[in-house]
Amino acid sequence: MSDSALDSILDQYSEDAKKTQKDYASQSKKDKNEKSNTKNPQLPTQDELKHKSKPAQSFNNDVNQKDTRATSLFETDPSISNNDDSGQFNVVDSKDTRQFVKSIAKDAHRIGQDNDIYASVMIAQAS
Structure with missing residues (x-):
């Protein structure tokens, strides 16, 4: 039997491999729960989404100078030169x-x- 065949059999059936697999499964389940609980600070919260409003008017009856852009x-x-584009x-x-x-x-x-x-x-x- 080759070394790679022995290694794969030991990895599959040895006690350490089974324990490692259980530890990995429990850790990945824990990581998945932690990931779902984290919040992205860039996304609006549910409360912020409920209270959407229209943007305020930029002018009333006349155009305000501070509200206009140049x-x-x-x-x-x-x-x-023909080859140089200065941009x-x-x-x-x-x-x-x-x-x-x-x-x-x-x-x-x-x-x-x-x-x-x-x-x-x-x-x-x-x-």
């Missing part, structure tokens, strides 16, 4: 774009609430 356009600088951006501030966004903000918010979509997505597509 809108900018980006231009890429042309590459000087640099210049920010071009546009007063017309900012006025347009402010003029449609209330309507976009109302339409977004009615149709369950984000107003910012509509504004970005319209700009």
Whole structure:
């Protein structure tokens, strides 16, 4: 008989192997119970899920300056050499774009609430 055959027989039928198998089974059962009791701190609790609320309005009757974000356009600088792409951006501030966004903000918010979509997505597509 080869050594590997003897080792497998001893592993299967020896008293130490049976004891080890029982210890392993009881330990794995204990580990499974411990894992189910641990809570993920990143997930909301059941109480938090029950008390969901709609987000607060970002404006009342007029657009508050602190609630608006600056809108900018980006231009890429042309590459000087044919093989080198610098990937640099210049920010071009546009007063017309900012006025347009402010003029449609209330309507976009109302339409977004009615149709369950984000107003910012509509504004970005319209700009």
